[in-house]
Amino acid sequence: DIYPTPADYDAAFAKFAASVAEPRHLVVCGDDPGVGHLSAPGATFYGIEERLAIDPVSCRLAPLDWTASGVSGTPAGGVGCDIWRFDRRRMGQRRAGSLALALPGTHNVRNALAALAVADLLEADLAGAAAALASFRGTARRFELRGEAGGVTVIDDYGHHPTEVRATLAAARMRYPERRIVAYLQPHTFSRTEALLDQWPEACTEADLLLVGDIYAAREQGDPVALARTLAERIALAGVDARYSGHVEASATVLIGLARPGDVVITFGAGDGDRAGTSLLHQLEDR
Incomplete structure (x- = not known):
């Protein structure tokens, strides 16, 4: 309706990404193939498992900053996983905890990873953030x-x-x-x-x-x-x-x-x- 062509759509997101003053404050889904159109050096990437994001500067694959592994349904009908965080200084992953959501679906794990990444950038308590995510029951007209x-x-x-x-x-x-x-x-x-x-x-x-x-x-x-x-x-x-x-x-x-x-x-x-x-x-x- 607003973007007549894929190129127009990509250009709008590229313009938005370029407007972020602090690179790491741009939180990007590394699983989305569309991010390849963004020039987002230093951005914070999240995604499922051990997938890699393309660093727009070096054009090399780089580890995602926030990842989830072992994604599976829970007995309560939601979804659970382990959360991993990549330490850029030590160049290695470390387990950041586990997550159990009331809502099902891998897409909700991605949403939760994005929320945790933002919470971390705001220096919020990650355990508290995970607990808040676990209590979230969704919105009207979404499952x-x-x-x-x-x-x-x-x-x-x-x-x-x-x-x-x-x-x-x-x-x-x-x-x-x-x-x-x-x-x-x-x-x-x-x-x-x-x-x-x-x-x-x-x-x-x-x-x-x-x-x-x-x-x-x-x-x-x-x-x-x-x-x-x-x-x-x-x-x-x-x-x-x-x-x-x-x-x-x-x-x-x-x-x-x-x-x-x-x-x-x-x-x-x-x-x-x-x-x-x-x-x-x-x-x-x-x-």
Whole structure:
């Protein structure tokens, strides 16, 4: 919407990075391939496992400053890991402690690493920071548990582009490894859906069943049905059980007919697609 091309997008982040007066105060995800476009000498890098970041000055791989290892789901349904910190003076890693989050997903480990890196730069107590992260229960519309009824768990998520949906589905699989995951996706805007069409199939592989609803047009004009059908067909070609389900009310009806005890139903979208999950819960409660 704001950045018409990838080059425009990269330029905005490069400009922001260049505006940071103290290099180490720029905290960068070393796992993100997009950081290769930044000129960020001396930045603080974080990421998973023992991956390396590219130092823009030397163009050599350099260790990440903050890393996590042993990332796995916890019995409580969250995610745990060991935290490691690279000592630039001694040129070696040291264990900085462990972390247990209430929220599932590798992406939340990355978020926590970023928060710890910032806390360290602000000279905050790291044990206190880790405890605060452990107590964080998330925000509305981000892997938000809407309720349970009839043995069905209903979750809502604001994710509306492939990267978000991929991360949330992986988190759901981490928390519910043995349960069937049924997802309902309300694609957001025609332009965005068309631009990201090729990225959707791989993003949805963790779903056992995927319903693709009509496009949420927002401020755009177009046929909400045709492109949604195309998206469902494209995802199905990749081996995902994907089906077109229509508008929100129709999708809710389809969900009610498909949901069975033990299912985890996730509604995705930045529009009003969460109404499908709410309707599902109400009807399950009335059975």
